[in-house]
Amino acid sequence: MLLATEQSCRFSGILCKFITRLTERGHTIENLKPIFKQAAQLINRRHNLLKNSTADNNNTIFLHRTYHPYGLGRNTIRRVYQQTLEPVLDYKRMVIATARPPDLRDLLTRAHLTLPENITIQSVIDSINNNNT
Numbered sequence: 536m537l538l539a540t541e542q543s544c545r546f547s548g549i550l551c552k553f554i555t556r557l558t559e560r561g562h563t564i565e566n567l568k569p570i571f572k573q574a575a576q577l578i579n580r581r582h583n584l585l586k587n588s589t590a591d592n593n594n595t596i597f598l599h600r601t602y603h604p605y606g607l608g609r610n611t612i613r614r615v616y617q618q619t620l621e622p623v624l625d626y627k628r629m630v631i632a633t634a635r636p637p638d639l640r641d642l643l644t645r646a647h648l649t650l651p652e653n654i655t656i657q658s659v660i661d662s663i664n665n666n667n668t
Contacts (some may be wrong), residue, residue, distance in 0.1 A: 575656040594627040
């Protein structure tokens, strides 16, 4: 596992290279800023949702399954759970998480970047702007 500072440096490096490549292909920083800001807001929103939902997880049972077109539907699973297990188990909620099956995109796209807590996309954009002026 990487330390937070190493993770921040790697993220900054990857983000800087990505922004540099986009600008070399003709995109301007002014056009990229709103896109990166929107992405950062989505990441922050998702991070906050995950942070706030951990308190509810103690009374929730999670069922993880891979989607299959001929498999059981959520309604069927929920009905069977309510009829058989809900009276016996001590859970208040049941969440059925359905994952899509692997596809070509999974093979072609390996990197999933996460934003370290001590760095913002805006600070990286500002540092690139300062280096270019």
